[in-house]
Amino acid sequence: MKKLFLAPIFIMLLFSCAKEQNELPLNGTVRINISHYAEYRLTHKTLDPNTNELIIDTSTSLKPLVFDTLIYEKTLGEKFSLYKLEYYLSNITFWRNDKAYYTADTIVYINARDINNSIILSYIPTGSYDKVTYLIGIGSNRNIHGYLPATNDNVNMEWPSSMGGGYHFMKMEGYWKNNTTHKIQSGFAMHIGSNGYAAYGEYRPMNFKVISGNVNVVNFRMNVNEWWRSPNLYSLDINGNNYTMGDTAKMRQIKENGMNAFDIYQ
Amino acid sequence: MKRFGLILFLIVVCFAACKKSSDNGNLIKLTPYKIVPPAFYPDMVIPSDNEPCVEKIKLGRMLYYDPQLSNDGRYCAQCHLQQLGFTQTDMYLNVMPVLPHVNLAWYTNYMWDGSQKGSLEDLMFFEVKDFFKADLNKINNIPQYKSLFKSYFGVDKITYKELAYAMAQFTRTMISKNSKYDKYLLGEASLTNDEEEGRKIFFTEKGDCFHCHTNPMLSDNLMHNTGLDSLYNKEADKGHYNVTKNNLDLGKFRTANLHNVALRSYFMHDGRYKSLEEVVEFYNSGMRKVSNLDPIMTKPGKVNGLKLSDQEKYQLIQFLKTFTDNTYISDTSFSAL
Structure with missing residues (x-):
């Protein structure tokens, strides 16, 4: 009789174990491929067959970033070249039903001069996700002097302690020229850093599935022009606008524009 | 018997391996x-x-x-x-x-x-x-x-x-790791008032030295044009251009490492300056505006130099002197045998 009394408990335990085993989350790998582009203005010249007039038409094309070439053009007509583009990507979070389901621990230094930039995230729980969010920069809780391993790259990205410490979130430097105002070529340095100035971005895929056993690829394509476009149309040709570090108003504009910097697709 | 055979085999293998190692280059x-x-x-x-x-x-x-x-x-x-x-x-x-x-x-x-x-x-x-x-x-x-x-x-x-x-x-x-500044970073030394003010100039936008002379290595080890020349009359003045043949690299030189900088007698790639005072004065008022001047040096209000006062220049130099490492220059493990 005593044994019969224990039977239901034993059966319950058996079922609960079986259920737990079914719910064991499986993990998958996500590879984020990162590439960098900028806008290049193409001029088309054609001869009108009726009037024999030269018709000049322009269009914008997105080209893979080539450093040190003054060929790219901003919305405001300023031509620019890039000399340096370094930044951190962090807080990469996978969302399901508007709930943060998994946040990758990594803070990844990206140097756009490296052609093959990619991030491998392992142990992402399998299943469908409806949003991926990220920071270009580092969240306040980790933007602390010495938080990152002391590699040459990280050390060179440090933000001086006299200015709040932590790390530069992005260094984008280069040269620009305005052909219409005929100013001589000059430099620009878009640096953002300090807590609160990391650029937040999100991607809402229709159905992003992480499948166990697969390398699930997401492509992050940065359009450099976006850093100057929206919501803040940013001209380098305004006195003082070529340099952002230490200027919270300018850093805020750049940070806000940074939310559109990446075009993300699978 | 089998066990004995195995042990014997292992001993022979070990012996052979050691012998091989010994023969291979003493x-x-x-x-x-x-x-x-x-x-x-x-x-x-x-x-x-x-x-x-x-x-x-x-x-x-x-x-x-x-x-x-x-x-x-x-x-x-x-x-x-x-x-x-x-x-x-x-x-x-x-x-x-x-x-x-x-x-x-x-x-x-x-x-x-x-x-x-x-x-x-x-x-x-x-x-x-x-x-x-x-x-x-x-x-x-x-x-x-x-x-x-x-x-x-x-x-x-x-x-x-x-x-x-x-x-x-x-x-x-x-x-070099025992300068006053190194010790300051370790919390083992404190800076004088002038050195501390110089440190602030160095590590803020006021002097903006830190972007190239990054902490703690005091050099980012990269090439920069700091506006030394607007004409490149001598081949050596062309700097990194002589390596790449790219016009954007004209006048670019590797960031100097500032460890023990106060012990040096000549500064810049051609030794044109003979003292830290001359170097600081160059950054304060002598930079040339060239099209490939390092972007960091095109900061608004600083394109004609840092505009430091005499006192600030003095303080910056006092800070530069904290990079002197007397241990490094006397450590016998670096001396002739």
């Missing part, structure tokens, strides 16, 4: 050496085929001080004098200041114009083969070297590679 057991930089320095990248060991470091040190390295009596320590932070008071061939040997282990670009790249082994390969034009026949006929390279590197014939590797072993240990 290698002695080398003593691993742990290079210990300050905790706040970046991680050092050491090639896996040249892990530091006491014996090879000592061998590199011998070569560093040995006139036999070249056929014309030149050797590293001839121009890199320890008491001056491994540089010298005279200019090399009256053309350029001798770059100090300090914290080279973290570099990947070398020379004023960045004409050499890679690891310390790569740099030293260039030094022994192209700069000193080491005579391998001569080196191979020096019994001491012949024996030491055989023992440490397992080679019967010394090549540029082994010379370079030995010298890289020694130069990788040449770390």
Whole structure:
């Protein structure tokens, strides 16, 4: 009789174990491929067959970033070249039903001069996700002097302690020229850093599935022009606008524009 | 019986392995050496085929001080004098200041114009083969070297590679880490008021030195045009352009490492300035506006110089003097054997 009394408990335990085993989350790998582009203005010249007039038409094309070439053009007509583009990507979070389901621990230094930039995230729980969010920069809780391993790259990205410490979130430097105002070529340095100035971005895929056993690829394509476009149309040709570090108003504009910097697709 | 056979087999295998090792180059057991930089320095990248060991470091040190390295009596320590932070008071061939040997282990670009790249082994390969034009026949006929390279590197014939590797072993240990500023970073020293004010100028937008002279290495090891010239009359003034032939690299030079900067007699790639006061004054008021001036130096309000007061210039120099490391210039482990 005593044994019969224990039977239901034993059966319950058996079922609960079986259920737990079914719910064991499986993990998958996500590879984020990162590439960098900028806008290049193409001029088309054609001869009108009726009037024999030269018709000049322009269009914008997105080209893979080539450093040190003054060929790219901003919305405001300023031509620019890039000399340096370094930044951190962090807080990469996978969302399901508007709930943060998994946040990758990594803070990844990206140097756009490296052609093959990619991030491998392992142990992402399998299943469908409806949003991926990220920071270009580092969240306040980790933007602390010495938080990152002391590699040459990280050390060179440090933000001086006299200015709040932590790390530069992005260094984008280069040269620009305005052909219409005929100013001589000059430099620009878009640096953002300090807590609160990391650029937040999100991607809402229709159905992003992480499948166990697969390398699930997401492509992050940065359009450099976006850093100057929206919501803040940013001209380098305004006195003082070529340099952002230490200027919270300018850093805020750049940070806000940074939310559109990446075009993300699978 | 089977067990006995197995044991016998293992003994034979072990014996054969040891014997093989012994026959293969008379290698002695080398003593691993742990290079210990300050905790706040970046991680050092050491090639896996040249892990530091006491014996090879000592061998590199011998070569560093040995006139036999070249056929014309030149050797590293001839121009890199320890008491001056491994540089010298005279200019090399009256053309350029001798770059100090300090914290080279973290570099990947070398020379004023960045004409050499890679690891310390790569740099030293260039030094022994192209700069000193080491005579391998001569080196191979020096019994001491012949024996030491055989023992440490397992080679019967010394090549540029082994010379370079030995010298890289020694130069990788040449770390300046006991300056007042280093101690300040460790919380072991405090700065005077003037030094502290100078530090603030250095590490804020006021002086904006830190973008190139990054903390704590005091050099980002990259190429920059700091507006020294607007015309490049001399070939040497063209800097990194001479390496890449890209106009954007005109007048670009590698950021100087500021460790022991106050011990130097000449500054900039051509030694045009003879004191820290002259250097600071150049950044304060002497920069030329050139189209490829480093973007960092085009900050609004600073395009004509830093505009520091006399007191601020003095304070900045006082801070630069805290980079002097008296231990480094007297440490006998870097001296001639």
